[in-house]
Amino acid sequence: MEENAIPSIPTIDELKQEISLILQETKKDRESLIPILHKLTQRFGYISSQALYEISAQTSIPLAEVFSVATFYRMLPTQQRGRHVILFCESLPCHVVGGRELFQALKAELQLEPGETSKDQKWTFLTTSCLGVCNFGPVISIDGNIHGHLTPESLPEILNKYE
Amino acid sequence: MKTVRSMVLISNDPKSKANASQEVIAAFKLAIKNLELTDEVAVSTIPEIGTVRNLPLVVIFPEATVYAPVKPEDVPHLVEEHLFKGREVPNLKVKDPDTLRKIAWLTQRKGTLPAENRIVLRNVGIVDPESIDDFFAYEGGQAFATALQMTPELVVEIIKASGLRGRGGAGFPAGIKWDSVRKTPGKKKYVICNADESEPGTFKDRVIMEGDPFSIIEAMLIAAYAIGSDEGYIYIRGEYQLALDRVQIAIQQAREYGGLGKNIFGSGFDFDIHIHAGAGAYICGEETALLESIEGGRGEPRVKPPYPTTSGLWGMPTLINNVETFANIPPIVLNGAQWFKSFGTPSSPGTKVYTILGNVNNTGLIEVPMGITLREVINIYGKGIKGGQFKFAQTGGSSGSIIPASLQDTPMDFDSYRKVGVALGSGALLICNDSNCIVDSVRVLARFFQEECCGKCVPCRVGTDQVWKILTNISEGRGTMEDIAHLEWLSKGLEDFSNCGLGQTAGAPIKNMLDHFRAELEAHIKLSVCPTGVCPMS
Numbered sequence: 001m002e003e004n005a006i007p008s009i010p011t012i013d014e015l016k017q018e019i020s021l022i023l024q025e026t027k028k029d030r031e032s033l034i035p036i037l038h039k040l041t042q043r044f045g046y047i048s049s050q051a052l053y054e055i056s057a058q059t060s061i062p063l064a065e066v067f068s069v070a071t072f073y074r075m076l077p078t079q080q081r082g083r084h085v086i087l088f089c090e091s092l093p094c095h096v097v098g099g100r101e102l103f104q105a106l107k108a109e110l111q112l113e114p115g116e117t118s119k120d121q122k123w124t125f126l127t128t129s130c131l132g133v134c135n136f137g138p139v140i141s142i143d144g145n146i147h148g149h150l151t152p153e154s155l156p157e158i159l160n161k162y163e
Numbered sequence: 164m165k166t167v168r169s170m171v172l173i174s175n176d177p178k179s180k181a182n183a184s185q186e187v188i189a190a191f192k193l194a195i196k197n198l199e200l201t202d203e204v205a206v207s208t209i210p211e212i213g214t215v216r217n218l219p220l221v222v223i224f225p226e227a228t229v230y231a232p233v234k235p236e237d238v239p240h241l242v243e244e245h246l247f248k249g250r251e252v253p254n255l256k257v258k259d260p261d262t263l264r265k266i267a268w269l270t271q272r273k274g275t276l277p278a279e280n281r282i283v284l285r286n287v288g289i290v291d292p293e294s295i296d297d298f299f300a301y302e303g304g305q306a307f308a309t310a311l312q313m314t315p316e317l318v319v320e321i322i323k324a325s326g327l328r329g330r331g332g333a334g335f336p337a338g339i340k341w342d343s344v345r346k347t348p349g350k351k352k353y354v355i356c357n358a359d360e361s362e363p364g365t366f367k368d369r370v371i372m373e374g375d376p377f378s379i380i381e382a383m384l385i386a387a388y389a390i391g392s393d394e395g396y397i398y399i400r401g402e403y404q405l406a407l408d409r410v411q412i413a414i415q416q417a418r419e420y421g422g423l424g425k426n427i428f429g430s431g432f433d434f435d436i437h438i439h440a441g442a443g444a445y446i447c448g449e450e451t452a453l454l455e456s457i458e459g460g461r462g463e464p465r466v467k468p469p470y471p472t473t474s475g476l477w478g479m480p481t482l483i484n485n486v487e488t489f490a491n492i493p494p495i496v497l498n499g500a501q502w503f504k505s506f507g508t509p510s511s512p513g514t515k516v517y518t519i520l521g522n523v524n525n526t527g528l529i530e531v532p533m534g535i536t537l538r539e540v541i542n543i544y545g546k547g548i549k550g551g552q553f554k555f556a557q558t559g560g561s562s563g564s565i566i567p568a569s570l571q572d573t574p575m576d577f578d579s580y581r582k583v584g585v586a587l588g589s590g591a592l593l594i595c596n597d598s599n600c601i602v603d604s605v606r607v608l609a610r611f612f613q614e615e616c617c618g619k620c621v622p623c624r625v626g627t628d629q630v631w632k633i634l635t636n637i638s639e640g641r642g643t644m645e646d647i648a649h650l651e652w653l654s655k656g657l658e659d660f661s662n663c664g665l666g667q668t669a670g671a672p673i674k675n676m677l678d679h680f681r682a683e684l685e686a687h688i689k690l691s692v693c694p695t696g697v698c699p700m701s
Contacts, residue, residue, distance in 0.1 A: 029459075030458060030459035030460070031457065031458060031459045032459065033459040034439075034440075034442055034456065034459055035439075035440070037442070038401075038440060038442065065460075068461055069459065069460060069461055072444065072461040072462060072617075073401075073441075073442035073443050073444050073462070074442070074443030074444060075401045075402070075441075075442040075443035076442050076443070090607065090610065090611075091363035091364070091607070091611060092363055092364070092557060092593060092604060092607045092608055092611075093363055093364040093520045093521060093591070093593050095604070095607045096521050096522065096593065096595050096599050096604070097520075097521060097522070100603075100697070127614075129361065129363060129445055129611055129614060129615060130361060130362070130363035130364065130365075130560070131402060132360065132361075132365070132366040132369050132400070132402065132403065133366065134363070134364050134365075134366060134518065134520045134526075134591075135366075135518065135520060135526040135527050135528075137520070144404070
């Protein structure tokens, strides 16, 4: 495994600096909490416990509330993820057009169960509700890019494109 | 952006090809070129026309005149008369009444023509969604200008008179909502566009936002003027990145133009819009959960009443409408309530945007008048069932209903569906053929509710989990007859005791299954067999 392969974990100083940068642009009120968490996710890929603590310290929003909001939303992860995040749509529109078979193939191909990250930190495998591109079903999203009309046969080709 | 004044559709299915349709297409292109009409007339083909005699068949829009059968040598005369001089050619028009009946959707059914009578999607695919100048070129802004000439009361009256019902799923009359917010005293009022579209199978709002973001802004301006608000929010689902970008650009351009901000177009009226990006939670489409989320909290629905119309965002009176509802507003203001009522059914006027999905030959997005039937949707727009027979349809995302084949001729509008005990929902039509197992499908729906339940109230948190576990047991061959009684009880309990719409509708698929597919469910338990062979049963 290459040394730079794992997304770097930000140091506390980096976090402090990033959060104060974000707070220069937004207000420190409660309404800004979700936008702040969004920006941190974009920057670091997830929101670490230190980050939650720093947000609380710099905005004066109680830590428990920052934690409760961050853990409520699917797009604000509080756990570190792999280099690529696969979202498998498990809603009915994809399920009836081949999602059932695709799910089994995906699990076998990745050797992962939903919610797991591979040991080499390459993949994090998650299931999701509808992604709103149902006419291309069954779909998966890899790092936000949608791959549609997938079959167990066409799956390896897509996955092999990712390093 | 290039637009055409006429469109020529030529059938090009195998049978038409056998009757020289390729030559007809070539002849059309040549004749159009010779008369220098290339920029004004588009030529397109119909790859599948169904069982129609007299092929090849040619339809010319916007008149929807049908000519059949057309031979290559007829084409130069046809193009010159119809497209150049604007006169129909009677002797080439289709004479066989059978042909006309079979393609009646093209000519006779008012409002189902693809090229005609689009209300919600009128600009989608036509205007440049990133150019406000282009939007103005297509009558953009005229509805708002018209509204400004009226009193706010009159605007509300027009919306009321139009009979427009909310397109988010519940079908609440929009005019009554507007009136209620207008009449509630308050120094500060908010207008919110609910664009947190997360119902499985529904993506109409995404298409509207990506294709016509300015119309949503215009509709919110009209709403703000009518109810007396100066601030609005668009709550867009976090996963919809392109829609977020487009709406952001649209708001920016509108501000630069003076269409948002202080003293809009010199009228003395102030209004501005903020975007709030969702963060991945289905429940935030529930209006009070959406408010909690904008305020920076967990998206947990509030207890109603008070309704947002009296106590909404930060306790202020708030108007919340769905994207599709807003998209109807500018045409209604511009053309009047009577015009709008000429579409659809008396109790549900207007059109509805549906997404057609699942086991049909043609999936996608359609806008049709309220009151069309499922059979028509499947056969005309879906181009028939793919593989096997039609078994059931699932409407309106997870919170809709399972419609058995026996109800496929019920008109699709809010009241007709309510009468037969099903719901229209948010506009998804998932068509399933007989290779799908009802237990498996309902289990997938149950999984969705279990996953997306916010956890605030016990009936929903525990109920959705129980339902999912029982259905998983049944699908794995461990079901008992007591499980059916338990499911019945849970479905009733979810509906009666849950705090918000998610829990209240989570029991609906079970109820539909018990009402219409009980035998199939019992086969899983009594015979330990999944009739379709989908469930693992072990």
